[in-house]
Amino acid sequence: MKTKERLNRIETYQDAKFGIFMHWGAMSGIWDASDGGWVMKSRSAILPYVKQFEENAKELEVNQWFSFFEEIGARYFSFVSQHCVNMYYNFYPSDVMSFCSKRDYLAEISEACQAHHMDLIIYQPLGVEGFHRWIEEGMPDCDVFMENMLHTMELQMQELVARYHPQGIWLDGWPFFKLRFTQAGKDPLQYFKFDKIAQAVHSVDPDVIIGNKELFEPYIDYTSSEYIFSDHFGNRISGEKVPSEVTETLPGSIDWFANAEPVVLTKEELEKQQRIFVKRFFSVVGMGMNYLLNVGPNQKGEIAPVDCQILQYMGNYIKRFSEAIYGARYEDAGSYSWGYLVRKGSEHYLYVLDNREIVDAITCHNSCQKEDTSWQKVGLAVPLTFNLEGKCADITLLNDGRKISFQQSDTLVTADTSGLETEADDVLIFRVRE
Numbered sequence: 001m002k003t004k005e006r007l008n009r010i011e012t013y014q015d016a017k018f019g020i021f022m023h024w025g026a027m028s029g030i031w032d033a034s035d036g037g038w039v040m041k042s043r044s045a046i047l048p049y050v051k052q053f054e055e056n057a058k059e060l061e062v063n064q065w066f067s068f069f070e071e072i073g074a075r076y077f078s079f080v081s082q083h084c085v086n087m088y089y090n091f092y093p094s095d096v097m098s099f100c101s102k103r104d105y106l107a108e109i110s111e112a113c114q115a116h117h118m119d120l121i122i123y124q125p126l127g128v129e130g131f132h133r134w135i136e137e138g139m140p141d142c143d144v145f146m147e148n149m150l151h152t153m154e155l156q157m158q159e160l161v162a163r164y165h166p167q168g169i170w171l172d173g174w175p176f177f178k179l180r181f182t183q184a185g186k187d188p189l190q191y192f193k194f195d196k197i198a199q200a201v202h203s204v205d206p207d208v209i210i211g212n213k214e215l216f217e218p219y220i221d222y223t224s225s226e227y228i229f230s231d232h233f234g235n236r237i238s239g240e241k242v243p244s245e246v247t248e249t250l251p252g253s254i255d256w257f258a259n260a261e262p263v264v265l266t267k268e269e270l271e272k273q274q275r276i277f278v279k280r281f282f283s284v285v286g287m288g289m290n291y292l293l294n295v296g297p298n299q300k301g302e303i304a305p306v307d308c309q310i311l312q313y314m315g316n317y318i319k320r321f322s323e324a325i326y327g328a329r330y331e332d333a334g335s336y337s338w339g340y341l342v343r344k345g346s347e348h349y350l351y352v353l354d355n356r357e358i359v360d361a362i363t364c365h366n367s368c369q370k371e372d373t374s375w376q377k378v379g380l381a382v383p384l385t386f387n388l389e390g391k392c393a394d395i396t397l398l399n400d401g402r403k404i405s406f407q408q409s410d411t412l413v414t415a416d417t418s419g420l421e422t423e424a425d426d427v428l429i430f431r432v433r434e
Contacts, residue, residue: 027049250293282317295307
């Protein structure tokens with residue numbers, strides 16, 4: 001049974017709409033996914049990079065990140081506190097895990113989130129140091145290894161919740177886990193017990209929400225996907241029935257972590273990317289989901305200038321149209337070629353946008369996007385009609401405040417958008433009142 005406060009936190013999470021995701025650590029600006037794959041083979045191999053990272057990051061004031069994130073309208077922060085690329089190096093001095101930072105970055109991040117009115121989500125992978133190497137070795141002594149791994153994870157979850165009081169825990173890595181165990185002829189749910197992890201979390205704080213890339217009620221409260229409108233298992237997703245978020249990364253961190261070589265864009269390329277990421281944002285929110293956008297700082301904690309420029313551009317739209325964003329819910333997003341219809345209380349909002357160029361975003365998921373064109377919209381190239389169960393009282397174009405004339409026949413409303421200029425803004429937002 002979910003507590004009342006946990007249900008409230010789920011609502012708060014759905015209201016937030018925009019979050020910042022962060023991958024950071026020893027391999028930031030160094031790691032190349034094409035050279036050696038996802039995982040280094042031993043802790044000793046990464047130790048020189050850890051030493052370098054800790055030296056480079058010692059002058060960092062994490063609060064400077066959050067001043068910027070608050071300014072652009074982010075409402076929550078999802079921090080990767082350990083990751084297999086960094087050999088499960090922990091960003092805090094743990095009593096449970098052995099490979100840890102002496103500096104308590106998580107404490108600083110937790111305090112900064114509170115100071116800047118952002119909720120903290122702690123990202124934790126399904127695994128421990130040596131997990132991927134064990135997979136490669138053929139999963140010897142599976143029962144014993146998995147029992148020990150789950151026990152370690154339970155203790156770590158309890159430690160994280162007790163120390164840092166996050167709003168939520170995101171358990172990532174399930175698609176990999178599920179695939180590899182299935183390939184080995186093993187039932188992944190026999191070996192990974194979401195109920196045990198959830199019980200460990202809720203034994204410390206029963207109100208913490210838990211995310212995963214597949215929904216397992218009642219233990220998992222929301223789902224995360226790396227691809228727009230489809231999850232790792234090929235399922236179409238939206239926020240219609242399940243609290244959901246789409247995660248993406250910005251050009252400065254194509255492989256989630258900072259690129260080894262800085263990304264430099266021409267003025268024209270930057271302007272195009274700014275427009276595209278705005279459209280991606282409104283497409284995701286239009287489907288009733290949250291947009292969690294990743295930045296990958298370098299070892300010193302510096303966010304790529306191109307990422308900051310895109311985020312600032314997005315922030316201008318988020319602040320300008322905040323009334324139509326925060327708290328919005330899925331209403332009837334799938335049936336309109338011009339864009340999306342969302343609701344917020346008794347009001348409705350139309351997001352009208354042409355996102356046929358959306359697949360040209362510089363992101364590690366670019367190739368995946370090109371395979372799915374079902375979300376493409378054509379803006380005002382077609383009549384602006386939509387369904388409304390009640391009687392439409394007025395329509396206002398929020399871009400400039402003008403009133404829009406309309407006709408209604410039963411539940412079908414047709415707005416007169418003749419003469420509207422569409423080039424000045426990347427999205428047109430209409431407020432509909434009954």
